Structure formats: structure tokens, C-alpha cells
Amino acid sequence: MKSWIGPSLGIALLALSGAAQAELKNPGTLVYLWTDDIRTLDPAYMADTANTYVSINTYMRLLNYKGSEISEFVPALSTEVPSLENGLIKSGADGSVTYIFPIRKGVYTHKVGVKGADGAIAWKLYDDLTDAEKAAIAPGYGELTAEDVQYSLMRAVLQGDSFMANAVTEMITAGKYPDIEAWAKDLAGVKTFDEVNEAGLAKVHDALAQKIKVDGDKLVLVLDAPFPATLGIMALPFATSVIDREWARDQGDWDGGAATWKPFHKPEMGADKLFQVENGSGPFMVEDWDRSQKKVTMKRFNGYWQGPAQLERVVLRSVPEWTTRLLQLEAGDADVVQTPVEFLEEVGSKPGIKVVEGLPKVFGRSLFYMWPVSAVDNPAIGSGKLDGKGIPPDFFSDIDVRQGFNYAQDYQLLLDDVHLGKTVQLRGPTVRGIMGYRPDSPVYTYDPEKAAEHFKKAWGGQLWENGFEMTAYMTQGRTEAHAALSVLQQNLARINPKFKLKIQELQSATFADKIYGGGDPSAPMAYMGWGPDYSDPGGPLGAATYYLASTGLVAGMSGKGYQELMRDKFDPLLKQAWTMVDQAEREKIYAKLQEMSYDYATTQFLWEDYGFIVTRDWIDGYVHNMIVYGAWDFYPITKKEKQ
Amino acid sequence: MLAYTLRRLSFIPIVFFALTLMIFAMQMMLTPTQRMLTYVPGPDALKGGAAQVAALIEKYGLNDPAHVQYGRWIGNILQGNLGWSETARMPVAEALVSLFPATLELVIFAFVPGILGAIWLGSRAGVHLNKPIDHGIRLFTVLGWSFPVFVFGLLVLMVFYGSFGWFPPGRLSQWALVEVGGDGFRRWTGLNTADAVLNGNLPIFLDALRHLVLPVVTLSYVNLASMTRVMRTSMLESLRQDYVRTARAKGLSERVVQSRHAQRNALLPVVTVAGMEVAAMLGGVVITETIFDYHGIGQFAANAAANLDFPAVLGFALYFALVLVILNLIVDLLYPLLDPRVRLA
Numbered sequence: 001m002k003s004w005i006g007p008s009l010g011i012a013l014l015a016l017s018g019a020a021q022a023e024l025k026n027p028g029t030l031v032y033l034w035t036d037d038i039r040t041l042d043p044a045y046m047a048d049t050a051n052t053y054v055s056i057n058t059y060m061r062l063l064n065y066k067g068s069e070i071s072e073f074v075p076a077l078s079t080e081v082p083s084l085e086n087g088l089i090k091s092g093a094d095g096s097v098t099y100i101f102p103i104r105k106g107v108y109t110h111k112v113g114v115k116g117a118d119g120a121i122a123w124k125l126y127d128d129l130t131d132a133e134k135a136a137i138a139p140g141y142g143e144l145t146a147e148d149v150q151y152s153l154m155r156a157v158l159q160g161d162s163f164m165a166n167a168v169t170e171m172i173t174a175g176k177y178p179d180i181e182a183w184a185k186d187l188a189g190v191k192t193f194d195e196v197n198e199a200g201l202a203k204v205h206d207a208l209a210q211k212i213k214v215d216g217d218k219l220v221l222v223l224d225a226p227f228p229a230t231l232g233i234m235a236l237p238f239a240t241s242v243i244d245r246e247w248a249r250d251q252g253d254w255d256g257g258a259a260t261w262k263p264f265h266k267p268e269m270g271a272d273k274l275f276q277v278e279n280g281s282g283p284f285m286v287e288d289w290d291r292s293q294k295k296v297t298m299k300r301f302n303g304y305w306q307g308p309a310q311l312e313r314v315v316l317r318s319v320p321e322w323t324t325r326l327l328q329l330e331a332g333d334a335d336v337v338q339t340p341v342e343f344l345e346e347v348g349s350k351p352g353i354k355v356v357e358g359l360p361k362v363f364g365r366s367l368f369y370m371w372p373v374s375a376v377d378n379p380a381i382g383s384g385k386l387d388g389k390g391i392p393p394d395f396f397s398d399i400d401v402r403q404g405f406n407y408a409q410d411y412q413l414l415l416d417d418v419h420l421g422k423t424v425q426l427r428g429p430t431v432r433g434i435m436g437y438r439p440d441s442p443v444y445t446y447d448p449e450k451a452a453e454h455f456k457k458a459w460g461g462q463l464w465e466n467g468f469e470m471t472a473y474m475t476q477g478r479t480e481a482h483a484a485l486s487v488l489q490q491n492l493a494r495i496n497p498k499f500k501l502k503i504q505e506l507q508s509a510t511f512a513d514k515i516y517g518g519g520d521p522s523a524p525m526a527y528m529g530w531g532p533d534y535s536d537p538g539g540p541l542g543a544a545t546y547y548l549a550s551t552g553l554v555a556g557m558s559g560k561g562y563q564e565l566m567r568d569k570f571d572p573l574l575k576q577a578w579t580m581v582d583q584a585e586r587e588k589i590y591a592k593l594q595e596m597s598y599d600y601a602t603t604q605f606l607w608e609d610y611g612f613i614v615t616r617d618w619i620d621g622y623v624h625n626m627i628v629y630g631a632w633d634f635y636p637i638t639k640k641e642k643q
Numbered sequence: 644m645l646a647y648t649l650r651r652l653s654f655i656p657i658v659f660f661a662l663t664l665m666i667f668a669m670q671m672m673l674t675p676t677q678r679m680l681t682y683v684p685g686p687d688a689l690k691g692g693a694a695q696v697a698a699l700i701e702k703y704g705l706n707d708p709a710h711v712q713y714g715r716w717i718g719n720i721l722q723g724n725l726g727w728s729e730t731a732r733m734p735v736a737e738a739l740v741s742l743f744p745a746t747l748e749l750v751i752f753a754f755v756p757g758i759l760g761a762i763w764l765g766s767r768a769g770v771h772l773n774k775p776i777d778h779g780i781r782l783f784t785v786l787g788w789s790f791p792v793f794v795f796g797l798l799v800l801m802v803f804y805g806s807f808g809w810f811p812p813g814r815l816s817q818w819a820l821v822e823v824g825g826d827g828f829r830r831w832t833g834l835n836t837a838d839a840v841l842n843g844n845l846p847i848f849l850d851a852l853r854h855l856v857l858p859v860v861t862l863s864y865v866n867l868a869s870m871t872r873v874m875r876t877s878m879l880e881s882l883r884q885d886y887v888r889t890a891r892a893k894g895l896s897e898r899v900v901q902s903r904h905a906q907r908n909a910l911l912p913v914v915t916v917a918g919m920e921v922a923a924m925l926g927g928v929v930i931t932e933t934i935f936d937y938h939g940i941g942q943f944a945a946n947a948a949a950n951l952d953f954p955a956v957l958g959f960a961l962y963f964a965l966v967l968v969i970l971n972l973i974v975d976l977l978y979p980l981l982d983p984r985v986r987l988a
Binding site for chain 2: 025029037039269288291292294297323327333376377506
């Protein structure tokens, strides 16, 4: 009889499978499971979506986006949103434009400097302070001022590491300089940044300080020319995040001096003084960043100027295995999980799980071609020659290669089988809702014969004869990316068995290092997604500029060859469109640029991102803003048992 | 015994030297740029492009003769500098130190039931050769051998967590993580169970145990299966020996014959295998750690390899070499306790 107990128990367990009911666990704590990982805590250094989840919640900016609106703002550290009506935007006789931001008083950072009896200043958590200690907060040590805003903006621009910081440079110089290095070289009259001496450093610092100024308790931005997206950039959760000058200095960072900023320009990530410390004034503060566990815990900041958030804690944890994420969501141990789109219907049918679909997104996913790539010990290009065992560093400089690759992709298959018909093919840099998008613009379709035709012409016939071997990169855990690359891999091998595409998955932070870690790109092809930071396709962060300008974000990481192509063919039109007033004429130019991205096969445009979130049904308050790529602002989120 | 122990100890530096030479030789197969990553503080050091790379190769002497480079490399290692890990976003040494307690805890809990169960099951199977109990144990071990870990792991996870919610993945529940991270809980060892005991915190201890159950069951089953087979074979061999026949002829009870004479002698191969099993587990159990969201050395090493994180892979190789050397020493020291003939030899 005993021998039947074990098997009977097993069968009973399986029969009861699915019977467990999840209850609300960890009240006050939101657990968010994803496959991502953050790179740094320094807001000036970061520029990717994963990091936005931390910066948007821990740091304040002058302005915030108003809910889901993409071109309306609400005051944050600035007490007012500048406008012509309230007199905080002024036009100068020389064509310059001045923005004035009155700085809110009584906004404190998470840690503030308290003066002790011995006169020494110690940084302490604001939430833990007694009234006496609050009274002893040293002036400038934690209460944010216009000087802190000036320091933060200047630090980001002078650090010059992220393209978000460089966008500020471009904004204030009306596109004259794409980054601080170009500005410094020009002012110093030298050819390389290394040649800029101390006097040159001071000169560019002073020039910058003339454009980012303090006037009493106001921060004044002086732009050389009108820039429509200024307020949008000031509300983005990256380089415009405000840090406390004294705190940063106490961490060993830049002291604010005119000629002392060079050691802090483009620091190595590990050497960046703010790499693993945070002291913002947002509604949450980083309690713990466990890099080995890939987990960030943010704790509520009770001293937040708008009052404490409802959630006590937010945990962002990387769990690469989808089944584990799903089981934790079902059990209530996770509240939000990153979900592959192909499982959406299955997940949505489970009790207690809420799927919100159809959230607007202006985000396109593509396979990016880069050339030339680094030739130094680059495993992605194999032998570095077109001998069947590798590719030359400038492999994608040949338009027939790019067109061949574009015809070798089965877009419809991906839309139908991976995206379950929920989204549409990406037609170029501009997506639906952005000026220049036309639903009938040309797109590539899967056509192996045309692909073969182009491949036969490429590299004088050598490509077809010898074949190639190369590696494409993607971030770990993205099943849709893997599907796109696998389909391409198989189609290429069918077109010519000598075509070998390898797929390398990298964790997101490593991927970021490889793609936009500076220097020459090392990936000849990578799966990525980019979205504009405001609704206009022009300007430094507009969709068309992103992809098609020689100084755009995509060009910044796609190699000099790509940049040259953009400079020759696209920059003149982009410039023309940006300076035009007639919106109908502008639309025509952006539509033309969209078509040109097809003609030159600049990128393999795959699909528009489908917006959705998967949460437990006890999570409410999510506000989707497509300009910040749907990153979660946890301040309005609630977690309450459903009645 | 002392002479034997000293002799074994004296081998350690030699073995470790040989291992470092092998790892260094592997490292030398990489290009100077790739080797350079074990010296630079981070991948951003390469931002300057080819010129910067050339300068760094020069700076770190990566074109020097091999013996000079070895000296520099070993000096770095002795100072705890194993380079910067891109995957962990921290120095390799720091990553290994921070992840080791998690893996160690898992190994301790998986090994003890594994070895004890294997000895008991293997002995039972050997004693009851070709009887139903032997068949049953063999079936059990064959299943353990043939069941892929990821299938078994996912199955137990779905049943005991997905359906019943009893044993969650991860190392601690969220409430426990908050408590452990607080000022009132002191981290002594990094092992959650041990720290909970040292802090006198029963709820944390029970929570840590709850999280260990499934990975431990998964891991133990696989190891138990392999060690049981070794124990069974060894027991069969031992039962055929003359000393067992002599013991029986002396009129000793069958229980005493089996436990004191046959089983003890049968343990030697099991100890050897167990030592290797522990070493393998300390080297990381990638699939188990991934399925159960258990961030340990295994996940780290697998991630590092997948991300071509050379410093981390080389650092891991060194760590693993050290583990092997130490466990071999432990196994060697256990032999004479189990069989005095080893000492005499």
C-alpha cells in the first residue's frame, strides 16, 4: 500500500495544478521584472530606456511632461512653464531666444549636508533628520538652487558622454556644434580636442556659462536661435536632471571650475564619480543597486516636494527566464513583468493579470547597418576580409549589400507570427503620427530573387563568389529580435549557402557599451529601437534627424561611412526642412527623406513597437507617455487589493 | 598523518602554479586587445579607438616577453586585481566575492542530502542486489541521470510554486530582502540561512529555506543519482572482498558487516566523486540558477562567456582552479581517515 503513496501524491499535485490563488503580497512594494539592466546612476551619462526608469523617478528636472501629452508640460523644479504669454520666453534682437525658469524654493535632495557642532558638514538622509538637524542644513547643501541647475546642465554638456547631453549642446548653439569637443576645438582654434589647452577649456566653459546663466533665483537659458523643442528636452529624464553641486563635488566630481573640467570629460564608466551613487530630489531614492544580482531597489522619498508617493518601494530586477517571470507574476511575487508580445493573449487570459494594449508608441525597431566598424580584434567581422570567413570593416558601405539584406528579410512573417498582426511595418525613420509619415511610402518586402540580384552586384561579384561570415548583436531576452535575426539568417543561407550570419545575444548594459560606448562601432549590424523625443521630425532629437542626420544619434554610433552618406545626401534637406515655416512644405521634405531612407537602404526598418503593459490587477495609476518610451513614473502608481 | 598532510599541502603551490600557467597560456592565445581588458578599469578605456588601444597595449606591456607578462599578471592577481567585468559592472574579484556566498549556500544544502542519500541508497541497492529495492533505486538513478535539469527544474517550479505557491524562486522574499538590507540585520557570511541564525531571526531563516527547497531538490537529485550509482558499484565490489567474508565467518551480524566493513571501504570512490561534484557545483549550476532566479557564480560565468567578457571568464577560471585545488586537498585528507592504507603508502 505504501508504495502507492508517492505516485498518488504526484498525480494529485498535478491535478491541483493551477488551483493556487495569488493574494496581494508585499503591500507598498512594486516588483518589476524585466530582462534589462541599468548601466549607471549618473543621469548625465545615461541615454537608454532602461536607465530612464531610475532617472525619471529619482531626479527632478525643471519641467515634466503633462501626463500622456507629448508637447505639454507642467512645472517641476521650475515654478512655471516658460511661454511668450508669461514673459519667460524672450526673443533677442540678434535672433537669440531666452528661456527663464524661476526655481522653486524648498526642494531638497535625498541627502542633505547638515552642519555639526564642530562646523563639519555631513551628508544625511533628509527623511531621517530631526527638526534641529533640518534647521542646521548648510546653505547650498541639498536645497536646490538655480546654481545647482546651472551646474547640472553644464556638467552634462561638458561631460559630453551621452547623446542626450550633446543634444543640449546642439540646442543652445542652434546646431552649430554637435558636442562640446567641436565647440572647444573651434574656440581654441585647434584640430583635435587633445590640443585644447587650459585657456581653451576656460574659454568654452565661459561661453557655455553665458548661455546657461543664473539670474538671482532664476535659471536663464540663452539659445542662439529658436529651437521649438527646448521645453521637451528640458523635460527629458537624462542630461537635464538636476543634481546638487556641493554633493557632486564632495563625491570627487567636477568642482565647477572653468579650467578643471577636462578630467571629467567622457570619463570611463567605472571612474565616473556618480556611477554608483545617487542624490536626486525625485519621489524615490536608490536604496540599493545590486549589480551582481542586477537589481535596483528604490525607496520612497518622504521629503518630495509634492508629498510622498503611495508606493513605499520599487524593485527592478532582471529575470531573463520568461517562465520564471510569468510564474512570479501569477503568484503575486511580481507586479509588473516584461512580456514577449507572442505570449500576450495567453497571459491576458489568466486570472488576476491585467493586460493594457494599444498604448501609443513612436518607437521603431530596426536592424542597423554600421560602417566602417572597428578593425582591431573585432570578432564580429571574422577575418576582416571578404574571403568567406569574415567581412571587411566597411562591408555595408556597398548599397547593394544593404539592399540585398533588406530584400532578404521576411517582414510579413514577423508581423503575422511574432507580432500576431498587432502592429505595422516600419516605413522609415518617421512612424505613424509624426510629420513625414505616409502610409503608401515604399517599403522593402521579402524577395529572394531581388536580394540575390543585389548580392551578385555587391563588391564586384566577390560577395556572391566568396560568401561572408559576420555577427549581428542583439540584447538578451528579446524574443522578437531573435526571431527577426533568425529569419534573416535562414533566408540569407537559402539565397546563398556561403552567407553565414551569426547572432550574438548580449545583456543590455554590455550591448550598450558595444554600440554606443564611444569610438568606432564594433557591431556591423545590431537590432535596436529608437524613438523621437518630441513630435517634430526635425531638430537634434527629432525622428528624421535621429536616423538621417550626419550628427544624429544613429549616425553617432553607425560609423563614419554612414555619417558621410548622411552628410552628402540627407543633411541639406534636413537643414532646409528645419528652417522652413510652411508646414505643408516641410511635410513634403520629410516625406521625401523617408523615401530616401528606402532608396539608400540606410537601415533595415522592421516594425513599429506595439505598446502594452502586463501587470497584476491590483496595480493602477500607470500614465503612458510615448516620448519617454513608456518608462514608468512610479509616483502616481498604487497597489491595492481589488474589492 | 601529519607527514601525509604536510606532503599534500606542499603540493598546493605547485599545482596552483601549474594551473595559473595553463590559464595564462590560454590568455596568451587572445589578442593583445582582448588581454588588455584584464588590466583596464573598464571597457570605456577603449573609447579612443585604435590609437588609444595601441597606447594601452604599450602601457600594460602586452607585447613584452611572455615570462615578463606572466610576472606582471600574477602580481596583479595576488593584489586581487582581475580586471573589470562588463557583465557584472564591477571588478571581477568583487563580483566573485559577492556571488560566492549564494552559490556556496546552495551547494551546502544540495550536497549534504545528496551525499547522505547516495550512500544510503547505494548501499541498499548493493546489499539487495537484483531485488525489487535494487531495481527501484536503479530506476530512480536512471531517471535522475536522464531527466534534463531544465525540464525537472521547470516541472517542480510549476507544480510547487506555480500551482501551490509554496517554494518561490530567488533567494529571499521581498519583505525579507528589505529586512536583510536594513540596519537591524548584520551580514556575517552572505549565506542567508547562516546569517539569519547568527542574527537570531527565525522568519528570515525559514524564508531562506523556503527559497532553497526547489533548487536544492533539483540539484540534489541529479547529484544523488550519479553518486548512488558509484556507491552501489563500489558496495558490490566491497561485499565480494575477503575481509567481508572473514567478518561474516567471525560471526558478526550482517548489519555490522555491511556498515563497518563493506560500506566504509566502499566510500573511497564516492568521496572522490563527491569532491568533484562539489567542485562542479561551486563552479556554478547555470541552468538551476537561471530557472530559479538564483543569482550565483554559475549565472555570472555563463553570462560572462556569452557576452565575451574575457576578464570575467579568466577570473572565473582562476577561481575554479582554486576551488579544485582546495577540494582535492580535502578529498586527499579524507582518504586516510577512511582507509589507513593510504596513509601508510
